[in-house]
Structures are given as structure tokens and as C-alpha cells.
Amino acid sequence: MTRIISLTALVAALVASSAARPSPNTHAVHEKRGAISSRWASSLRVRSDADVHVKIGLKQNNLHRGHDMLMDVSQPSSDNYGNFYTEDEITEIFAPTDDSVNAVKSWLTSSGIHDLRITHSDNKGWLAFIASGEELESLLHTDFYEYEDLETGDRNIATEQYHVPKHIQEHVDYITPGIRFPFLRNPELAKAKRSSSSRKVYNTFQSRPAPPGKIHGAKNTTTGCDEVITPDCVAALYQIPKRTDTPSPNNSLGIFEEGDFYTQADLDSFFTRFSSYKIPNGTAPTPAFIDGAKAPGDIAGGESNLDFQLAYPIVYPQNITLYQTDDSYYAEGYAQGLFNTFLDAIDGSYCTSCYAGECGNSPIDPVYPNNNTSSGYQGKLMCGTYKPTNVISVSYGAAEDYVPQSYYERQCNEFMKLGLRGVSVFFSSGDSGVASRSGCLGNDSTIFNPGWPASCPYITSVGATKIPANRTASDPEVAANDPAGHPYSSAYATGGGFSNIFGIPDYQADAVANYFKNHNPSYPYYNGSILGENGGIYNRSGRGYPDVSANGDNIAVVVQGEDSLSGGTSASSPIFASIVNRIIDERIAAGKPGPLGFLNPILYQNADAFNDITEGTNSGCGTDGFSTAPGWDPVTGLGTPIYPKLRDVLLKV
Ligand SMILES: *[C@@H]1O[C@H](CO)[C@@H](O)[C@H](O)[C@H]1NC(C)=O
Ligand SMILES: *[C@@H]1O[C@H](CO)[C@@H](O)[C@H](O)[C@H]1NC(C)=O
Ligand SMILES: *[C@@H]1O[C@H](CO)[C@@H](O)[C@H](O)[C@H]1NC(C)=O
Ligand SMILES: *[C@@H]1O[C@H](CO)[C@@H](O)[C@H](O)[C@H]1NC(C)=O
Ligand SMILES: *[C@@H]1O[C@H](CO)[C@@H](O)[C@H](O)[C@H]1NC(C)=O
Ligand SMILES: *[C@@H]1O[C@H](CO)[C@@H](O)[C@H](O)[C@H]1NC(C)=O
Ligand SMILES: *[C@@H]1O[C@H](CO)[C@@H](O)[C@H](O)[C@H]1NC(C)=O
Ligand SMILES: *[C@@H]1O[C@H](CO)[C@@H](O)[C@H](O)[C@H]1NC(C)=O
Ligand SMILES: *[C@@H]1O[C@H](CO)[C@@H](O)[C@H](O)[C@H]1NC(C)=O
Ligand SMILES: *[C@@H]1O[C@H](CO)[C@@H](O)[C@H](O)[C@H]1NC(C)=O
Numbered sequence: 001m002t003r004i005i006s007l008t009a010l011v012a013a014l015v016a017s018s019a020a021r022p023s024p025n026t027h028a029v030h031e032k033r034g035a036i037s038s039r040w041a042s043s044l045r046v047r048s049d050a051d052v053h054v055k056i057g058l059k060q061n062n063l064h065r066g067h068d069m070l071m072d073v074s075q076p077s078s079d080n081y082g083n084f085y086t087e088d089e090i091t092e093i094f095a096p097t098d099d100s101v102n103a104v105k106s107w108l109t110s111s112g113i114h115d116l117r118i119t120h121s122d123n124k125g126w127l128a129f130i131a132s133g134e135e136l137e138s139l140l141h142t143d144f145y146e147y148e149d150l151e152t153g154d155r156n157i158a159t160e161q162y163h164v165p166k167h168i169q170e171h172v173d174y175i176t177p178g179i180r181f182p183f184l185r186n187p188e189l190a191k192a193k194r195s196s197s198s199r200k201v202y203n204t205f206q207s208r209p210a211p212p213g214k215i216h217g218a219k220n221t222t223t224g225c226d227e228v229i230t231p232d233c234v235a236a237l238y239q240i241p242k243r244t245d246t247p248s249p250n251n252s253l254g255i256f257e258e259g260d261f262y263t264q265a266d267l268d269s270f271f272t273r274f275s276s277y278k279i280p281n282g283t284a285p286t287p288a289f290i291d292g293a294k295a296p297g298d299i300a301g302g303e304s305n306l307d308f309q310l311a312y313p314i315v316y317p318q319n320i321t322l323y324q325t326d327d328s329y330y331a332e333g334y335a336q337g338l339f340n341t342f343l344d345a346i347d348g349s350y351c352t353s354c355y356a357g358e359c360g361n362s363p364i365d366p367v368y369p370n371n372n373t374s375s376g377y378q379g380k381l382m383c384g385t386y387k388p389t390n391v392i393s394v395s396y397g398a399a400e401d402y403v404p405q406s407y408y409e410r411q412c413n414e415f416m417k418l419g420l421r422g423v424s425v426f427f428s429s430g431d432s433g434v435a436s437r438s439g440c441l442g443n444d445s446t447i448f449n450p451g452w453p454a455s456c457p458y459i460t461s462v463g464a465t466k467i468p469a470n471r472t473a474s475d476p477e478v479a480a481n482d483p484a485g486h487p488y489s490s491a492y493a494t495g496g497g498f499s500n501i502f503g504i505p506d507y508q509a510d511a512v513a514n515y516f517k518n519h520n521p522s523y524p525y526y527n528g529s530i531l532g533e534n535g536g537i538y539n540r541s542g543r544g545y546p547d548v549s550a551n552g553d554n555i556a557v558v559v560q561g562e563d564s565l566s567g568g569t570s571a572s573s574p575i576f577a578s579i580v581n582r583i584i585d586e587r588i589a590a591g592k593p594g595p596l597g598f599l600n601p602i603l604y605q606n607a608d609a610f611n612d613i614t615e616g617t618n619s620g621c622g623t624d625g626f627s628t629a630p631g632w633d634p635v636t637g638l639g640t641p642i643y644p645k646l647r648d649v650l651l652k653v
Contacts, residue, residue, distance in 0.1 A: 023141035028166045028169060030162055040148070044146045046133040046157055050132065052133055058171060066420070069420060074601045081653060087347065108139075111138075117129045140178075142163065144157055156180075156182055225237070228554055231274050237473045239642055241644075246589070247315070247318035248589070254388065254392035255574065257303065257304050257323070261304050267283065270557065273556075278316075288321050303396075303570060306559075308320065318581060325341055329372045337365035356409050390594055391426070393426045398436060398437065399451060400449070401452075408453070412502070422596070426576055429549075431569055432495060433621075447532050449620075457600075460603070461546040463494040464479075464569045466551065476613070479617060494546075495569060496626060499542035511604055515631065518631075523537050544634045548639065548641065550572040609648075612639045
């Protein structure tokens with residue numbers, strides 16, 4: 001939804017009626033919109049001689065086959081297990097067909113848009129041209145209006161519905177300008193730099209000062225892990241062996257960060273504290289810096305330090321690749337979207353491919369080159385610049401409804417494509433139990449609010465566990481659930497529940513059915529498309545998450561030179577991802593192909609490779625949340641990893 005021309009240039013006059021134009025019966029309504037927010041004020045007709053940038057998103061080919069293709073390479077019982085696709089193959093399979101391109105082009109040229117005016121994006125995702133207001137209205141048999149967001153001043157050209165020839169419909173995803181409106185930006189963010197407290201919508205860590213002397217690892221793992229989780233405690237919990245093998249040069253662990261930075265001094269202090277891991281000072285992640293991002297930072301961030309201080313003791317001497325994303329203008333300031341520029345950088349076709357009305361990046365995403373010359377990246381948007389690592393861990397996220405549904409669906413499809421390429425993607429499940437940091441849904445805020453991207457069925461969602469007081473690393477853990485003030489300032493409960501967007505995928509259908517059959521939650525639920533129907537507070541037919549869990553409470557870290565205890569599902573994702581990364585090194589050492597791709601099918605088929613967590617709940621929305629139970633549950637998933645068993649499972653395939 002490009003906004004190119006100033007309001008005054010576009011607008012001609014107030015128009016009294018917005019009656020739809022007649023359209024020929026060769027045409028059909030392609031898109032029709034519903035109600036829009038009262039923040040959008042309109043009634044000004046687009047001027048007939050205005051220059052309007054028009055973009056026609058072409059339908060991706062084969063997208064409906066993507067799920068089955070992914071299962072075909074991810075189900076161990078399949079003949080094609082592990083036969084992953086290359087980036088070029090993925091681009092080719094999903095690119096709109098030449099037939100689509102030609103059909104749309106000939107419609108345009110026969111409507112008077114000369115071929116020379118039409119630009120075709122590099123990877124075939126869309127066609128673009130500049131049309132006058134009059135040409136656009138006549139092409140789509142409708143009237144266009146200029147709208148303005150009364151709170152931010154954002155502008156958008158749109159119509160209530162538009163038409164295209166019937167034979168073109170199967171080729172066109174959507175047209176902009178059309179019926180779409182950009183995500184309503186938070187007026188505070190639109191006016192001012194994002195504050196550090198609002199940035200915490202994204203990453204998911206908790207922290208507090210450590211009790212003096214406690215993070216030195218002075219206590220042994222039998223007695224001290226209930227107070228402080230050291231690298232030894234993580235190793236003891238999940239039976240991770242001391243590393244003696246030689247890591248493969250092709251298996252760096254990928255970690256995503258945005259707007260939060262590690263510092264070398266803190267990493268060095270941490271390595272020195274836990275010197276038995278023999279990680280030399282100066283050990284730092286390999287940069288894969290995206291769109292002007294820089295690291296390390298001047299000021300240490302709680303997220304990055306936590307991620308690296310957890311991952312290095314597990315994977316070292318394996319390298320870690322840091323996908324630090326976005327220039328400081330966006331990463332620390334003005335962007336509301338997340339992950340799209342990262343995904344662009346590891347899959348060039350994502351830069352322009354279209355899905356459900358999102359074509360390339362959304363208006364809530366960063367724009368490059370950035371016209372802010374002091375803090376902006378002046379280069380072009382990075383597209384396919386980096387190869388994704390075999391394993392990627394992301395400890396950032398928010399609620400499903402934090403971004404438009406089409407934005408989320410397009411991203412989730414991209415995680416599917418990464419799985420097809422053999423990449424295993426892990427996300428933290430969120431720190432607000434059945435709620436999200438933005439609260440709960442419904443008029444009374446009583447409806448559970450699932451997490452984005454934690455609820456995408458093509459990623460592995462990782463929840464958090466903890467060792468309760470007076471237990472050891474060999475005792476069962478419980479779901480992480482700490483009330484406000486104990487020990488962190490705000491309440492923290494591991495994220496879990498059921499999606500309002502994605503249905504229950506086959507790989508977890510039995511596990512979810514077992515939970516409902518044997519441990520039916522007492523809450524009323526809804527099961528159709530109406531939120532809160534029958535007083536329900538969760539979606540009985542949504543994808544359940546998390547898939548797995550790992551410790552996420554009282555973790556020893558050094559941040560800004562201070563000993564701290566950190567927690568959150570932010571810790572759990574890098575722990576689990578590091579374990580998978582180690583196992584991939586073992587596969588390579590055994591002469592097997594390294595990449596494992598999308599892991600959920602194999603994980604759900606091997607529940608005995610996990611410590612089943614059966615104590616605790618994930619409170620939120622004024623309830624105790626869901627309860628853990630034997631088997632999979634929407635609190636801790638299948639449970640925490642048992643390294644030797646998981647290795648056996650993953651070395652067999
Ligand atoms: C851990 O500490 C306990 C209590 O001091 C002691 O009995 C045990 O032997 C120690 N274990 C190890 C492995 O050092
Ligand atoms: C890690 O990166 C360093 C620096 O690029 C390189 O010398 C080393 O071989 C890498 N180690 C592995 C295991 O790939
Ligand atoms: C690493 O990857 C490169 C190129 O992708 C390949 O030539 C090399 O054989 C791989 N090395 C190992 C140890 O797998
Ligand atoms: C490593 O860095 C830490 C923190 O700056 C420092 O205390 C320690 O002496 C250094 N160790 C070596 C071997 O230089
Ligand atoms: C550029 O961005 C910085 C913040 O990153 C801001 O302080 C400055 O005002 C911006 N300059 C312009 C011209 O927008
Ligand atoms: C800079 O870009 C923003 C959004 O991309 C736009 O609103 C603004 O008008 C641009 N400023 C200049 C001076 O081009
Ligand atoms: C919220 O209130 C409106 C107006 O009373 C009602 O139409 C809607 O169904 C309510 N939504 C929910 C989820 O209860
Ligand atoms: C843990 O053990 C200590 C010492 O025996 C005791 O004071 C405390 O109440 C115990 N805490 C819990 C939660 O059981
Ligand atoms: C519940 O989940 C399904 C997916 O199975 C979805 O189609 C439906 O819209 C969701 N209901 C609500 C109210 O979000
Ligand atoms: C939810 O709706 C689906 C489709 O209508 C149906 O098959 C299923 O049995 C329903 N589940 C519950 C728990 O009502």
C-alpha cells in the first residue's frame with residue numbers, strides 16, 4: 001500500500017455518493033471489503049489525473065501443496081524424508097506461472113496499459129505500473145477514494161470493491177490500491193521513537209539481580225540448580241554430554257536479534273565465570289548483519305546476552321551466526337512489523353512474493369534505502385543475501401493479533417518454505433501464559449490471546465520450565481509460572497494455548513485429542529469462526545502450542561557487568577535449538593546429511609525422548625490457564641529434551 005503522492009495532489013472534490021459502478025458481465029468482484037476502523041476518514045475521490053502506483057500481486061503457484069510437500073520431507077516414514085529443496089527450487093515451485101503473468105499482462109495491454117509501462121518483479125511476484133486515477137477506475141470498474149487515519153495522518157487510497165475479468169481471477173492474488181488498509185499504527189509509535197518498554201512487546205526475557213555470589217557455579221548441580229541455573233545445570237537437566245567431538249564447519253547455530261545487542265565484555269565475563277567450558281575471551285558470533293544492523297552494541301541487551309550465554313556452553317566450539325536485523329532507525333525506533341526483513345535476507349523470493357494481500361514487505365515494515373541519513377541504512381533491501389543456517393532460534397514475538405492476519409499467514413508460509421529447505425526454526429512461546437503481553441481478547445478481556453509466531457504450525461514452539469525450590473536437576477521440572485514480584489517484577493508464565501488462525505495440524509492431532517479426551521479443561525470454548533461464541537474463552541479447533549519446552553527461570557547471566565538471573569521462554573528456545581544443533585554435528589560426524597528441517601512430525605512421534613512435565617499451569621486472563629498433564633499439553637508441549645534419547649531418534653533418520 002504505497003503512499004506516493006501528497007493528499008492535495010490526489011484529491012479532487014467531495015463526492016456525495018459512493019454507489020458502485022456497473023461492470024460488464026465478463027467481470028466479477030475480485031475483492032470486497034468489510035467495515036473499516038472509524039479512524040479512517042474519507043469521502044475525497046481520487047483525482048482523474050493523479051498518478052497512482054498500481055501493483056498486481058500474482059498468485060503463488062502450488063502454495064496449497066506446500067503443507068503436503070513439507071510433510072513428505074519431514075515424516076520419517078516417507079520415502080522422501082530429508083530430500084530437502086534448494087532455494088532456487090523453492091523459488092521456482094512457488095513462483096507464479098508464466099501463464100499467469102501472460103494472462104494478466106494481456107488483460108492490461110488490451111485495456112490500454114502499454115506493455116512498456118509494466119514492470120515485472122525479478123522473481124515474478126508482481127506486475128507494477130503507474131496509472132492515472134481515471135485509468136485505474138476504469139480498469140477495475142470502481143471508484144477510488146483517499147482515506148486518512150485521523151490519529152497518525154497515514155493515508156491510503158482504497159475502494160469498497162473492485163472487478164477483474166473472470167478469467168483473470170485465478171491468477172491474481174490482489175491489487176493495490178484496492179480494498180486494503182494498512183495496519184493502524186500506534187499513534188505513539190508514529191510520533192515518537194519506540195520506547196524501551198514498548199520494545200519489550202517483542203523479546204521475551206525476564207530478569208532480576210542475582211543473589212550475591214550465587215552465579216559463580218559455587219554450588220554443585222545436585223544442590224544449587226533450584227536457585228541458579230548454570231551451564232552445568234542445563235547439561236545435567238537434559239543429559240547433554242561434555243563436548244569432545246569436532247564440530248562441522250557447515251553447521252553454525254543461527255540466532256535472530258533485533259534492537260537488542262550483545263557486548264563482548266559481558267560474554268567474556270561469563271566465559272571466565274564458567275571457565276570449565278573453555279570458551280576463550282573474544283569468542284563472538286559470526287556476523288550476518290541485515291539491512292544496516294550492527295553488533296555488538298554499546299549497551300548490553302538482556303535478550304542477546306541471555307541467548308549467547310546459554311547457547312555457547314552447549315555448542316562451543318561450534319560457531320553461532322548472528323542474524324542481527326535492521327538499521328538502528330527501525331530496530332530501536334520506528335518499525336512495528338517484525339521478521340519480514342530477516343526473512344527477505346535469507347530468501348530472496350520473499351522480498352516480492354504475494355500472499356493474501358501482502359506483497360513483499362508491509363507498510364508496517366522497514367523501508368530501504370532508509371531516507372534518514374543519520375541513522376538509516378542507505379543500501380538496498382537485502383534479498384537472499386545470506387544462506388540460512390540449519391537451525392535458527394528466535395526469542396521474539398507478540399500476540400497473533402499484533403499484526404494483520406494476512407501478514408502472519410504470509411510469514412507462516414515462509415517458515416514452511418524454510419522447512420522445505422531443511423531449516424529447523426525454533427520460537428519462544430511467550431511469557432504471558434494464555435494471555436499475551438498486550439492482554440486478552442474480547443469485550444471483557446477474558447478470552448485467551450495466542451502468540452505470534454508461536455502458533456504457526458510450521459515452527460517448533462518452545463515453552464519454559466523451572467526447577468522448584470529444593471529440587472535438583474534430576475528431579476522433575478514444572479511449568480514456569482511466577483507471580484508478579486516473585487522473583488521478577490512482573491508476572492511471568494510460560495506461553496501456550498490454541499491458535500485463532502491455524503487449525504490443528506495432522507502431526508499433533510492425536511496429541512491434542514488425547515489432551516482433550518483425558519484432561520479436558522473446564523473452560524467453555526468456541527469451535528467456529530466467532531470469537532467468544534457460547535461464552536467460550538479458547539479455540540477448540542486451533543493449533544496447540546508449545547510443541548516442546550526447556551528451562552527458562554533463574555538463569556545465570558552477566559549483563560552490563562552485573563550478575564543477574566534471567567528467565568523467560570527466551571531462554572528455552574536457544575537451549576532447545578542448541579541441542580538440535582549439537583545433534584546435527586553428530587549426524588554429520590556419522591556421515592549423514594546434517595539438516596533436519598521441520599522437526600515437529602518426528603518429535604510428536606517420539607514423545608519418550610522427552611521428560612514429560614506434569615506439574616504446573618500457564619496462568620493468564622484471570623484464570624489459572626491450562627494445566628500440564630501426562631503426554632502433550634498446551635503448557636509445556638511434549639516436555640523437555642533428553643539428549644541421549646533425542647540423539648538416538650535423530651541419528652536414526
Ligand atoms: C554436591 O553437594 C552435595 C552436598 O554438599 C554433596 O553431597 C555431593 O557429593 C556433591 N556432588 C558433587 C557431584 O560434587
Ligand atoms: C568458526 O569460525 C571461525 C572464524 O570464521 C573459523 O575459523 C572456524 O573454523 C569456525 N569453526 C567451525 C567449527 O566452523
Ligand atoms: C561444507 O559445505 C561445503 C559447500 O557447501 C562443502 O563443499 C563441504 O564439503 C562441506 N563440508 C562438510 C564437512 O560437510
Ligand atoms: C577474560 O575477560 C574477563 C572479563 O574481561 C577477564 O576478567 C579475564 O581476566 C579475561 N581472561 C583472560 C584469560 O584474558
Ligand atoms: C533520523 O533518525 C534519528 C533517530 O534514529 C532521529 O533522531 C532524526 O531526527 C531522524 N532524522 C530525520 C531527518 O528524520
Ligand atoms: C521518508 O520515508 C518516509 C516513509 O518511508 C516518508 O513518510 C517520508 O516522507 C520520507 N521523507 C523524505 C524526506 O523522503
Ligand atoms: C462484544 O460486544 C459487541 C457489542 O455488544 C458484541 O456484538 C460482540 O459479540 C461482543 N464480542 C464478544 C467476543 O463477546
Ligand atoms: C526448602 O528447604 C528449606 C530448608 O529445608 C525450607 O526452609 C523451605 O521451606 C523449603 N522450601 C520449599 C518450597 O519446600
Ligand atoms: C478457530 O480456529 C480455526 C482454525 O481451525 C479458525 O478457522 C477459526 O476462525 C478460529 N476461530 C476464531 C474465532 O478465531
Ligand atoms: C469442532 O468443529 C468441527 C467441524 O465442525 C467438528 O468436526 C468437531 O467435532 C468440533 N469439535 C468440538 C470439540 O466441538
